Amino acid sequence: MIDEKIYPKLAEDVLGSLDVQEGDAVLISGGTHEQKFLEEIGIAVAKRGGQPFITAVSNDYQKRLLDTCTVQQLKKMPKIMMGVVQAMDAYVIVEPYSDPSIKKHFREKLQARSEGNFPVMQIIYGKPGKRWLYMGWATDGMARMYNVPLSELEKLVIGGCLIDYGILKEDCEHVMRVLHNAKYVHVTDPHGTDFRLDIEGRRLNPDDGVLTPEKVAVGDLGGNLPAGEVFVAPVETYGSGTIYCPLTIDDLTRGTIIKGVRLKFKDGTLLPDECTAEHNQEVLRDTLHKMTELDKEKYGxxxxxxxxxxxxxxxxxxxxxxxxxxxxxxxxxxxxVAFGRSDMYGGNVSSNMHWDFVTAPDVTLEVEYRDGKKKLMMKDGQLLR
Structure with missing residues (x-):
């Protein structure tokens, strides 16, 4: 059970990640299982002179809604939500499902809802976009789905928020210095990961937990809590190799665990028929198929x-x-490595999907610069200084 004494500190971290200012209208969304924390964020927004608007529903309501609504109903644009996102200045969503596993039973309906929500998502994540933050949470239902003790989930999610952001900022700046003027990155690991990407001329984005005017100026408006990465949109027409991902979750429902994923891609394009998984391979391929068909309909x-x-x-x-x-x-x-949408942070691709596949924590990453020189950034999972 997350200690309510840390709510004010977490709420301030949320506001820092959104750079909430006096007069900002902030939509605060989540589930009723975190109602007190959502209200703590609202109070923090009000103290800064902002205008909080909180919306929260229960896990049971969301399940009943998916049970009740038809596919055609879910494909319709939510008019009220469209009005809200047009009026807001910033948006924070805290993990809305106390038990995300219920979503695995509604694949077709969740695809329909994704289609219906597309215009709303464009306002938030498109251009010019809105400031946004997605924050994790820890519940018994989530712990059961991810097959970890609740205490371990809290350590990863909440402990991952309660870090020294000054040190994180320094680490992000170090990685960005090494990647400056890079042409290619080559990533390998002992499990079969071996790929190259071209990042020449692409914007480097630090996810260091603080939204600065510099980030806003280049259109980097979003973030996560927990924070902690540097990311870049590679050149979309280059890049080949294999990625081994020990564990991921279905991007369509976020309710089904997929294990032992091995992805193949060539010329910057995933080869879905050559992508395999040791567990739930059919879910992996079905989601790639569904999201590809949706993009063909929306973008051709x-x-x-x-x-x-x-x-x-x-x-x-x-x-x-x-x-x-x-x-x-x-x-x-x-x-x-993610596939799908990249136009929110310096890429050129719009998509209904953005699916991240994480390697094991023992990669070696080599950077090749425009002048042909090379440098190791990481060796066997250790960041080199």
Whole structure:
């Protein structure tokens, strides 16, 4: 059970990640299982002279809604939500499901809801976009789904928020210095990961827990808590190799764990028929298929298959993968590659999907610069100085 005494500190971290100012209208969304914390954020916003608006529903309500609504109903744009996001200045969502496993039973309906919510998502994550933050949480239901003790989940999620942000900022700056003027990155590990990406000329983005005017100026408006990575949108037409991801979660429902994923990609494009998994391979391939078809309908292209992100994990507390991508991608010594949307942080691809695949925490990462010189950034999961 998360100690309510730390709520004010966590709420201030949320406001720092959103740079809440006097007069800002802030939508605060989540589940009733975290109602007190959502209200703590609201009070913190009000103290800064902002205008909080809180919306929270129960896990049971969300399940009943998915049970009740038809696919055609869910495909319709939510008019009230459209009005809210147009009016807001910033948006924070705290993990809305106390038991995300219920979503695995509603694959078709969740795909329909994703389609219906598309115009809303464009306002938040498109251009010019809104300031946004996604924050993790820890519940008994989540612990059961990820098959970890609740205390371990709290350590990863809440402990991952209660870090020294000054040290994290220094680590992010170090990684960005090493990547400055880089042309290629080459990532390998003992488990079969071996790929190259081109990041020449692409914006480097530090997820260090603080939204600064400099980030806003370049359109970097979003973040996570826990924070802890540097990420970049690679060149979409280059990049080939294999990624081994020990553990992930289905991107369509965020309710089904997939294990032992091995992805193949070429020329910046995922090869779905060559992607395998040791457990729930059919879910992996079905989600890639569904999101690709949705992108073909929306954009006329299979954008979900395009390489979207290279991320380097730097959180000092998060040390193991459980399938919760929000924390897994911050593991020190790991990298992650995403496929799908990249236009929110310097890429050129719009998509209904952004699926991160995190390596084991023992990668070696070599940087090749424009002048042909090379440098090791990480060796066997250790960040080199």
């Amino acid at each position: 292209a299979e954008n979900a298959l395009k390489v979207a992100e290279l991320g380097i994990g730097l959180n000092p507390v998060i040390d193991r993968a459980i399938g919760y991508i929000l924390t897994d991608e911050k593991i020190g010594g790991s990298v992650h």
